[in-house]
Amino acid sequence: MMSSGTNSRPNRSQGGEFGTAAWELLLPAAAAPARRRGRALQSALREAVRSGRLVPGTRLPSSRALAADLRVSRGLVTEAYEQLTAEGYLRSGRGAGTWVSEAVRAPVPGARDLAPRAEDVRVDFRPGTPDLSLFPRSAWAAAHRSVLGRxxxxxxxxxxxxxxxxxxxxxxxxxxxxxxxxxxxxxxxxxxxxxxxxxxxxxxxxxxxxxxxxxxxxxxxxxxxxxxxxxxxxxxxxxxxxxxxxxxxxxxxxxxxxxxxxxxxxxxxxxxxxxxxxxxxxxxxxxxxxxxxxxxxxxxxxxxxxxxxxxxxxxxxxxxxxxxxxxxxxxxxxxxxxxxxxxxxxxxxxxxxxxxxxxxxxxxxxxxxxxGGYDRQLRRCQRAYRERRDTLTSMLAEHFPGTEVSGIAAGLHIIATLPERYGPEAAFMARAADAGVALRPLGNYGTLPGEDGAVRLVLGYAHLAPADIERGVRLLAAAHRGANGRAAGGGGRVFI
The missing domain is CATH 3.40.640.10 (Type I PLP-dependent aspartate aminotransferase-like (Major domain))
Known part of the structure; x- marks a missing residue:
């Protein structure tokens, strides 16, 4: 039984019993003005059930015990129990107490994160993202403090x-x-x-x-x-x-x-x-x-x-x-x-x-x-991205001879056209996925003139460290060599 003292708290276990956290949800309702206290108590109990704070099967205290603990009249608690029982949120039986009804389906708490996320890949060459580690945190924080101060x-x-x-x-x-x-x-x-x-x-x-x-x-x-x-x-x-x-x-x-x-x-x-x-x-x-x-x-x-x-x-x-x-x-x-x-x-x-x-x-x-912070940031990014572009083009030349890199030396991605011997493109993409390398073909972005069997890729590099770029290209090359080996041996899936 709960005490009616000012600092009392229910001594009941969670999971089937009316827990402390749920009981404290009712305190603001109990402190409402007298003319609104009954409705406030009903609303607080209803919301506790809807939100899942009081789960189906939870036994509520007796009306006398809860009234004493909240320091309100027993009639207010009895009326709240009866109203929510009539609405289907609670159930009761003579001598069996009052329980949260199993008919209630509370939403599962928690917020989904709908931001795009990369799958579990080893190296991700898909374009569109800068290197977020280059964000000038210290300079931005200093600007933030300065701005707020004035x-x-x-x-x-x-x-x-x-x-x-x-x-x-x-x-x-x-x-x-x-x-x-x-x-x-x-x-x-x-x-x-x-x-x-x-x-x-x-x-x-x-x-x-x-x-x-x-x-x-x-x-x-x-x-x-x-x-x-x-x-x-x-x-x-x-x-x-x-x-x-x-x-x-x-x-x-x-x-x-x-x-x-x-x-x-x-x-x-x-x-x-x-x-x-x-x-x-x-x-x-x-x-x-x-x-x-x-x-x-x-x-x-x-x-x-x-x-x-x-x-x-x-x-x-x-x-x-x-x-x-x-x-x-x-x-x-x-x-x-x-x-x-x-x-x-x-x-x-x-x-x-x-x-x-x-x-x-x-x-x-x-x-x-x-x-001047923005100009400094641009110079920093330009140096980093130029190095990464150079790394990617040199690695492609080494491991995929004959690859053509088109477009100007700019931006955060390149277009790489691999010779026909590395195709067909669908097989190349499948090998890359098996190796844990995420790629995006140029065909994903619209209509391409003609089909000649070449593999055309849009490769993002700005978000990748030079070491990751090197590792990604080596993984692609190893996957291609493995496919050649299986084809020469007559076993497995033939890609080229």
Whole structure:
């Protein structure tokens, strides 16, 4: 029996008995104003059953004992027990006590993590991720402390949906200097990465009556999904050696197209000057829009990166970028510079979408940029990624002779075309999976011209240490040699 003293606690075991943790859930209800105490007690008991804190089969204390321990009237407890019994949460029998009903199916507690995770692989060459260990933790933490120490209280309110003025000014100066962008801070909108920038553009285009946009083929599959969320379909448009082919673009009838001209994803080519000019001519003739996804424009290893297309015609190019490759995708910080006549609509949509990005994170990035931390981070990443690209290309040349690496020396991935003797591609991918090496073929990103039996791979290297790159290529080579041995011996599965 529980004592009615002020500091009493039920001395009952868990698992079938009314435990201490569940009993304490009722204390706030017992302290409610007298006129609401009965309903509060019923609600607290009901929620304890629903949440699984009181599991089916748990025996509750007698109404007299619980009333004494909670220091409420016995009538309140009796009424609560009767109400929840009538609702099916509890069951009781004459002389048998009160129990949590087995009819209740409480949810299993716990939160799922829906972030993408790599399978259990030994080396993962799939592209798209920077080296997160290069994130400048100490410098970022110092900027965070500095910002919080001087940030006025008013800055913690709802921010300008375009972004904090201090960040928009810092980004405008950075993009003008590094990427040749025409960057007016009044037209710059801070977004949750390029993904949100794309979605914002999609909603605005849809509101103007547009129902389809062109995308590069091959290209990023994410663009189609993002535009679909805004009710817009995508039309794949082919590439040639200079970039997006303009004749199919004209024939398609679209008036907006997504491009990656500085470093086309995934083929790795840079649009030629002539092709950039032709695209702008198309946009001016049709009053069309070019969305420029500058996803890794800062990473060029053999020369200065080509400037952004937007700098040539800011009224026909919407420019997007983010810190996902330079700092970390988890920061969810990016930007959108759109033509003047679209800016107000984009800002209005951004306001209704999320009321703006977190103010403190924006202020920290602004401080990091203006104090030179961002430039230092880019130089650090460029050195590391150049070394890793060189390691990957030299290892492929050593272990897979005749492999062609196409595209410019830039970005976070390469396109490697292995000779026919290493195919067919499906068999090569199967061997890689058996060896614990994760790969992604170029065919996953769209239409490829012709089939010649070669193995074409999109190999990410930025997130891998040089030693891991070497190990991964050796594992692939060993898997190929093993397949050759089995074929020569006449046993097992024949791959080539």
């Amino acid at each position: 940030l006025p209280h008013g800055a913690l309110g709802y921010p300008d949906p375009r972004g904090l003025p201090v960040l928009r000014e810092a980004l405008a100066a950075l993009l003008s200097r590094r990427r040749g962008v025409v960057a007016d801070p009044e037209r710059l909108v801070v977004c949750s990465g390029v993904a949100q920038a794309t979605t914002l553009l999609g909603f605005v285009l849809h509101g103007r009556g547009m129902r389809s946009v062109g995308v590069e083929d091959p290209g990023s599959p994410e663009h189609s999904a993002l535009f679909a969320s805004a009710g817009i379909t995508t039309i794949g448009l082919p590439l040639d050696d200079e970039g997006l082919a303009t004749e199919p673009l004209v024939r398609s009838g679209v008036r907006a197209v997504v491009t990656t001209p500085a470093h086309q994803f995934p083929t790795g080519i840079a649009y030629s000057a002539a092709r950039r000019g032709r695209l702008l001519e198309w946009a001016r003739a049709t009053d069309g829009l070019i969305m420029e996804d500058d996803y890794d424009g800062d990473f060029r290893y053999d020369r200065a990166p080509v400037g952004a297309l937007q700098g040539l015609d800011p009224e026909h190019v919407a420019y997007t970028g983010s810190v996902s490759k330079s700092l970390a995708p988890g920061l969810r910080l990016g930007w959108l510079l759109a033509p003047t006549d679209m800016t107000d609509e984009i800002v209005a949509r951004k306001r209704t979408m999320d009321l703006g990005n977190p103010a403190v994170d924006q202020a920290v990035l602004a401080d990091f940029i203006t104090r």
